[in-house]
Amino acid sequence: GAVVSQHxxxxxCKSGTSVKIECRSLDFQATTMFWYRQFPKQxxxxxxxxxxxxxxTYEQGVEKDKxxxxxxxxxxxxxxxxxxxxEDSSFYICSAPLAGxxxxxxxxxxxxxxxx
Amino acid sequence: AQSVTQPDIHITVSEGASLxxxxxxxxxATPYLFWYVQSPGQGLQLLLKYFSGDTLVQGxxxxxxxxxxxxxxxxxxxxSVHWSDAAEYFCAVGEAAGGGNKLTFGTGTQLKVEL
Numbered sequence: 001g002a003v004v005s006q007h008x009x010x011x012x013c014k015s016g017t018s019v020k021i022e023c024r025s026l027d028f029q030a031t032t033m034f035w036y037r038q039f040p041k042q043x044x045x046x047x048x049x050x051x052x053x054x055x056x057t058y059e060q061g062v063e064k065d066k067x068x069x070x071x072x073x074x075x076x077x078x079x080x081x082x083x084x085x086x087e088d089s090s091f092y093i094c095s096a097p098l099a100g101x102x103x104x105x106x107x108x109x110x111x112x113x114x115x116x
Numbered sequence: 117a118q119s120v121t122q123p124d125i126h127i128t129v130s131e132g133a134s135l136x137x138x139x140x141x142x143x144x145a146t147p148y149l150f151w152y153v154q155s156p157g158q159g160l161q162l163l164l165k166y167f168s169g170d171t172l173v174q175g176x177x178x179x180x181x182x183x184x185x186x187x188x189x190x191x192x193x194x195x196s197v198h199w200s201d202a203a204e205y206f207c208a209v210g211e212a213a214g215g216g217n218k219l220t221f222g223t224g225t226q227l228k229v230e231l
Contacts, residue, residue: 006159034218043206043221044160093159095219102148102167103217105210109159 002028002098006108013084014116021079021111023050023094029074030096034105035067038091050077050094084115118143118209122222130230131199137192137225139207148210148217149190151181154224155203163205166190177201202229 003026013019023033031052036044048069049057056069066088068080077096081088093110097103119142129135141147148167152160164175171183181192190207205225210217 041226043223044219046218046220049218091157097217102165104162104165105217105219106162107152107160110157112157 002026002096002106004094004096004106004108006092006094006111008111009109010112010114012114012116015085016083018080018082019084019113021081021092021094021113023077023079023096023108025075025096025106028096028098030077030098031074032097033071033077034095035069035077035079036093036095038093038110040091044093047079052077081113084113086115089113089115118147118211118220120207120209120220120222122205122207122225124225125223126226126228128228128230129197132196135192135194135197135201135227137205137207137227139190139192139222140188141190141207141209142188143209143211145211149181149183150208150210150219151175151179151190151192152206152208152221153203154206160206163192197227197229199229199231202227 005024007022033050035047038044047062050069050071052071058064071077095105095107097105121140150165151163163179164173166173166183179194207222208219210219
C-alpha cells in the first residue's frame, strides 16, 4: 500500500518558538493532504486541507496564522506551529489520498509535539 | 454536516470472546465508511472500508463490518479477539473534498482484552 511519512516523530520545544512538521507521500503524488490534531484519549479533529499550489483550507475555529500550511510539491506538505504555547501540545497526524475511484487516505505515523 | 457516533467509550472482553464495536453515522448521501485502529502513540491503520456493493466487508486481522443503511450503522465485529487487538478503534465517514476524502471521526472506543 501507499506510504506516508512524517518528520519528526516527536519534538519538544520552548514556548514562543516555531515548529515545522513535514508530511511526505513516499510512493505516490498527492495534490491534497489533510492535517489532523489529536488530544490525549480523544478523536482526531481535522484542522485543514492542504492544497498543492494554492492556499490551505482551514476548518472552523483553526487559526490559519497560528498553523501555517505549505504544500510545496506533490509529495510534501508542511505544518508550522508558530509561536507555540503549551496548549498547542498535541499529536499531529497527516494523511494523503491515493488517486483512484475513492481517493482512499493513507495516514502518517504522527508527530508528538510538546511545548514547555 | 456529517457526524459519527461511537457510543461505547471503553469495552473489555476476554481473549477468545467475540467482539462488536458500534458505529452510527449521519450523512445525507451514500457514505464512505471506515474503521481504523490506533495503538498507543501510533498513527492510524485501516482495518476495512465500505464504498459500495456488498454490505458485509472483510478487513485485515480477521475483522469484518456490516453496513446497514436502515440503521445508519457500520458495526465492527471479530469472532475471536486476541490480546494484541487491545487498542483504540475509530469509525469514520468520508465525503469528497477536492482530491481526497475528508474524514469525520467518531470519538473512538478503547478496547481492553483480558487474558
